[in-house]
Amino acid sequence: MSKQKEKKIKKLKKMHIGPYIISSILIFFISTIFLSCISHIFVQYMQNTKIESAHENAEQFADAISYAMAKEQTLNIDESSTNVYDIIKNMQYLLHYSGTICLVDENQKVIKRFGRHIPDFENELFFAPTEELNLDFKTSYKDTIYFEFKDNILKLLASEGNNTCATLDCWLIQPLDYGNAYVYVEMEITLKQNELIYVFITIALISILVVLFIVVYLVTSFGAILTQRRLSKILYLDSITGDKNWLYFRVYTPRILKKYTKQKYALISLEMTKYRNYCNCYSNDEGENLLENFSKLFLKEKRKGEIFSRNTGAEFGLLLYYNTDEELRQRLEDLCAKLQNLCPHHTVHFHVGIYPVDNRKYSPTIMYENAVTAKNTITLDTTDDIVWFKEEMLERQKWETFIENNMENALSEHQFAVYLQPKYNTKLETLAGAEALVRWIHPEKGIISPGYFIPLFEKNGFILSLDDYMIAQVAKQQAKWIKQDKKLVPISINVSRAHFTQENLAEHICKIVDAYQVPHELIELELTESAFFDNKEVLLHTVHKLKSYGFPVSMDDFGSGYSSLNTLKDLPLDVLKLDAEFFRGENTDIRGKIIVKEALHLAKELEMKTVAEGIETKEQVQFLAEEGCDLIQGYYFAKPMPISEFEERLQVIDQPAE
Ligand code: C2E
Ligand code: CA
Ligand code: CA
Numbered sequence: 001m002s003k004q005k006e007k008k009i010k011k012l013k014k015m016h017i018g019p020y021i022i023s024s025i026l027i028f029f030i031s032t033i034f035l036s037c038i039s040h041i042f043v044q045y046m047q048n049t050k051i052e053s054a055h056e057n058a059e060q061f062a063d064a065i066s067y068a069m070a071k072e073q074t075l076n077i078d079e080s081s082t083n084v085y086d087i088i089k090n091m092q093y094l095l096h097y098s099g100t101i102c103l104v105d106e107n108q109k110v111i112k113r114f115g116r117h118i119p120d121f122e123n124e125l126f127f128a129p130t131e132e133l134n135l136d137f138k139t140s141y142k143d144t145i146y147f148e149f150k151d152n153i154l155k156l157l158a159s160e161g162n163n164t165c166a167t168l169d170c171w172l173i174q175p176l177d178y179g180n181a182y183v184y185v186e187m188e189i190t191l192k193q194n195e196l197i198y199v200f201i202t203i204a205l206i207s208i209l210v211v212l213f214i215v216v217y218l219v220t221s222f223g224a225i226l227t228q229r230r231l232s233k234i235l236y237l238d239s240i241t242g243d244k245n246w247l248y249f250r251v252y253t254p255r256i257l258k259k260y261t262k263q264k265y266a267l268i269s270l271e272m273t274k275y276r277n278y279c280n281c282y283s284n285d286e287g288e289n290l291l292e293n294f295s296k297l298f299l300k301e302k303r304k305g306e307i308f309s310r311n312t313g314a315e316f317g318l319l320l321y322y323n324t325d326e327e328l329r330q331r332l333e334d335l336c337a338k339l340q341n342l343c344p345h346h347t348v349h350f351h352v353g354i355y356p357v358d359n360r361k362y363s364p365t366i367m368y369e370n371a372v373t374a375k376n377t378i379t380l381d382t383t384d385d386i387v388w389f390k391e392e393m394l395e396r397q398k399w400e401t402f403i404e405n406n407m408e409n410a411l412s413e414h415q416f417a418v419y420l421q422p423k424y425n426t427k428l429e430t431l432a433g434a435e436a437l438v439r440w441i442h443p444e445k446g447i448i449s450p451g452y453f454i455p456l457f458e459k460n461g462f463i464l465s466l467d468d469y470m471i472a473q474v475a476k477q478q479a480k481w482i483k484q485d486k487k488l489v490p491i492s493i494n495v496s497r498a499h500f501t502q503e504n505l506a507e508h509i510c511k512i513v514d515a516y517q518v519p520h521e522l523i524e525l526e527l528t529e530s531a532f533f534d535n536k537e538v539l540l541h542t543v544h545k546l547k548s549y550g551f552p553v554s555m556d557d558f559g560s561g562y563s564s565l566n567t568l569k570d571l572p573l574d575v576l577k578l579d580a581e582f583f584r585g586e587n588t589d590i591r592g593k594i595i596v597k598e599a600l601h602l603a604k605e606l607e608m609k610t611v612a613e614g615i616e617t618k619e620q621v622q623f624l625a626e627e628g629c630d631l632i633q634g635y636y637f638a639k640p641m642p643i644s645e646f647e648e649r650l651q652v653i654d655q656p657a658e
Contacts, residue, residue: 015224015225015228015229016225017221017222017225020217020218020221020222020225021218023217024214024217024218027210027213027214027217028210028211028214031206031207031210035203035206035207038203039199039200039203042196042199043147043191043196046191046195046196047146047147047168047189047191050189050190050191051127051170051172051189054127054172054185054187054189055127055129055172055174057095057097057172057185057187058129058172058173058174058183058185058187059129059174060091060095061088061091061101061174061183061185062174062175062176062177062182062183063177064087064088064091065084065087065088065103065176065178065183066176066177066178067087068084068087069084069176069178070177070178072084084112085114088101088114089114092114098115099115099117099185099186099187099188100113100114100115100116100117100184100186101113101114101115101183101184101185101186102114102115102118102119102183102184102186103176103181103182103183103184104119104181104182104183104184105180105181105182106180106181106182108121111181115186117186119171119184119186124169124170124171125146125168125169125170125171126170126171126172126173126184127170127171127172127173128173129172129173129174146168146170147166147168147191156191156193156196159193165190165191165192165193166190166191167188167189167190168188168189168190169186169187169188170186170187170188170189171184171185171186171187172184172185172187235247236248236251238295238309238310240288240291240292240310241291241292241294241295241310242292242295243295243296243298243299243309243310244307244308244309245309245310246309246310246311246312246317248307248309249307249308249309249311249317249319249364249368250364250365252307253267253307253319253364253367253368254360254363254364256305256306256307256319257319257357257360258360259305260305260321261360263305263321264321264322264323264356264357265319265320265321265322265356265357266319266320266321266322266328266354266355266356266357266371267317267318267319267354267355267357267364267367267368267370267371268317268318268319268320268332268352268353268354268355268371269311269315269316269317269352269353269355269368269371269372269374269375270315270316270317270318270332270335270336270350270351270352270375271313271314271315271316271350271351271352271375272290272294272314272315272339272348272349272350273348273349273350273351274348274349275287275313275314278290278343278346278348281346282346287314290314290342290343291310291314293342294314294316294339294342295308295310295316297335297338297339297342298316298318298335301335301338302318302320303321305321306318306319306320306321307319311368317368317371325388328354329386332352332354332386333386336350336352336385349385350385351375351378351385351387352375352385352386352387353370353371353372353373353374353375353376353377353378353387353389354371354374354386354387354388354389355367355368355370355371355374355389356388356389370389370393370394371389373389373393373394373396373397374387374388374389374390374393375387376397377393377396379455379459399452400456403452403453403456404456404460406442407453407457407462408462410440410442411465411466411469415440415441415442415443416438416439416440416441416466416469416470417438417439417440417441417642418436418437418438418439418470418473418474418477418643419436419437419438419439419640419641419642419643420434420435420436420437420491420640420641420642420643420646421434421435421437421633421638421639421640421641422434422633422637422638422641422646422649423435423489423492423611423631423632423633424631424632424633424637424638425630425631425632426612426621426624426625426629426630426631426632427625429621429637431489431649431650432489432630432631433489433490433491433492433524433611433631434489434490434491434492434646435491435492435493435494435526435633435640436470436473436474436491436492436493436494437450437494437640438450438454438466438470439640440452440453454496457496458496458497458498461498463496463498463499464496464498464499467493467494467495467496467499468508468512470493470494471493471509471512471513471523472512472515472516474491474493474523475512475513475515475516475518475523476516477491477643478491478516478518478522478523479516479517479518481647481650482518486647486650487650488522488650489522489650490521490522490523490524490552491522491523491524492524492525492526492552492554492575493523493524493525493526494526494527494556495509495525495526495527497527497528500527500538500539500542501538503538503541505542505545505546506542506545506546506548506549506551507545509523509525509546509551510549513551519550520549520550520551521550521551521552523551524551524552524553524554524574524575525546525551525552525553525554526554526555526556526577527539527543527553527554527555527556528555528556528557529555529556529557529558529567536570539571540570540571543571543572543573544572547572547574552574552575553573553574553575554573554574554575554576554577554609554611555567555568555571555573555575555576555577556577557577557579557613558576558577558578558579558599559578559579559581559582559595559599560579560581565602568602568606568608573608574608574609575608575609575610575611576599576603576608576609576610576611577610577611577612577613577633578596578599578600578610578611578612578613578629579613579614580613580614580634581614582595582596582612583596583612583614583615583616583620583634584614593623596612596623596624596627597627600624600627600628600629604628609630609631610628610629610630610631611629611630611631611632611633612624612629612631612632612633612634613633613634614633614634614635615632615633615634615635615636615637616634616635616636617636618636620634620636621636
């Protein structure tokens with residue numbers, strides 16, 4: 001996945017409600033602290049204003065006393081100081097004051113007391129008018145709130161009636177202008193409910209706004225999360241199976257591997273083969289239903305910590321954990337059997353490639369590609385449909401990529417050369433035919449044998465173009481020799497079984513050959529028996545048509561793998577080519593000879609010509625001559641050779657071979 005794409009997907013990563021709740025709680029706490037600070041500052045302001053106005057009252061007492069003392073010209077205040085006494089009484093009366101007033105000297109000795117209370121310097125509150133007033137006991141003025149919030153203010157707000165109040169008992173100190181003494185005035189400072197109410201209404205409003213904000217914030221966040229979840233559901237939805245799609249698989253594979261570090265994991269590519277055929281048979285909708293059912297089965301079978309998704313077509317990727325290789329294989333076999341049960345009316349096959357995850361840091365794409373590489377090694381010729389990835393498979397894949405990247409170019413640049421392997425008359429040992437075999441003459445890699453690229457061409461379909469090319473090249477060459485009055489022999493060409501899906505194959509071949517005006521009997525077509533299994537009807541039809549057009553048709557590789565005598569019964573072929581396997585190794589034993597003898601006998605009965613392939617020794621030639629095999633193709637007489645070399649042998653046609 002490209003970095004840019006990864007970034008975009010990361011942006012769509014799951015949003016969680018946690019951070020929103022935490023930030024709401026933070027907003028709530030911050031605003032609570034802010035509001036309590038504001039209310040503290042306000043109460044403090046109220047308190048200070050009250051203390052200041054109380055000081056003004058105390059100052060009036062102090063001024064009056066100072067005035068009286070100055071008038072009496074005395075520093076001694078006693079019962080006889082009627083002036084002072086009267087003034088205080090009058091002022092108490094005027095100011096509606098019922099508290100205690102004390103005259104205190106600089107040593108804190110109460111000189112005179114008007115009222116019942118004696119100042120308690122240890123426990124009571126004393127306010128000095130200015131901070132500079134140097135008293136050697138604790139006085140206070142600002143920066144402290146003496147109204148306890150919890151006990152006073154909140155109770156005050158909660159109580160009913162506007163006139164309820166919180167009170168603070170204290171002494172206010174005022175120095176006398178006359179003599180070194182102070183007036184201590186006892187005061188009760190009060191805060192009334194209605195004095196606080198507006199502030200607290202404002203605070204309450206702000207609190208409501210904050211709470212509202214938090215609620216709206218949380219609701220919109222929830223909404224965003226829900227939308228995002230819905231979006232990511234769509235982002236990870238496979239429209240065919242209705243389950244998770246391939247993007248999900250790629251994004252979540254590394255996450256799972258990171259999370260479950262103790263489990264042994266494998267990435268698996270599981271593909272239903274011939275899915276297209278299934279769709280052609282039952283309709284595309286039915287095909288999609290089948291995939292949906294596969295997906296449902298996977299969902300049922302998967303365990304916690306495992307995921308799966310459809311990749312393309314009928315190919316699924318699975319991330320499964322396992323303990324032993326055998327256990328995983330068994331599980332996959334069971335899974336394939338269950339998948340087969342989902343369509344009882346049709347036989348389905350699965351190819352499975354397994355990549356055991358040994359390094360969790362590899363990208364999921366690379367790991368999955370390895371599983372696909374393993375899966376792609378499964379062909380019709382391999383026996384096992386479940387294959388484990390091996391490093392050497394990568395080399396093969398590299399080679400295959402090289403071939404696929406170069407094949408088109410190679411064809412247009414005529415890098416594919418026709419080599420001809422002569423076929424000799426067994427008895428006369430004269431040239432009687434040839435097989436055209438392709439060689440890729442690569443400018444850098446040199447001559448590449450067909451075994452390295454034909455199987456791949458058969459898989460990727462390029463074989464159709466190559467075979468057409470070979471037919472055209474051979475027809476062209478025959479036409480050239482006709483013009484040169486050469487004595488010609490039939491040249492056989494391999495027709496891959498991939499061609500037999502084409503209904504009009506015979507016409508197609510006819511058209512290519514006729515372009516060079518070559519008699520059809522000079523072009524022989526070799527087909528392998530396995531073609532017969534793919535589509536019997538079409539094959540029979542094509543063979544009949546080819547024969548009616550005059551092309552000899554031979555069965556290649558008779559006796560290898562797929563042989564069945566039934567095929568011979570049904571197919572009206574001209575030539576039977578005995579596979580080289582009959583003559584390999586120790587196969588010259590009695591049993592082998594009996595089989596070859598019987599096959600030759602059978603072919604004779606069916607009026608077929610016989611060709612023995614891969615003949616390398618004189619003994620083999622002698623044996624085949626005795627048993628009446630018509631032609632021999634093998635290294636004993638000649639290896640496949642370039643046309644120019646073959647041409648030399650053509651000139652000596654009907655002459656005994658050396
Ligand atoms: P085939 O059709 O069975 O071709 C015979 C193969 O046996 C050839 O291998 C040939 O070189 C080899 N051979 C012949 N005589 C002997 C012998 O005495 N000893 C041994 N050890 N080998 C012998 P080649 O050319 O490598 O071709 C391999 C296969 O590739 C062919 O098997 C054929 O199936 C396929 N092929 C080759 N050319 C074409 C083509 O143009 N089109 C298609 N569709 N397939 C082709
Ligand atoms: Ca052949
Ligand atoms: Ca053959």
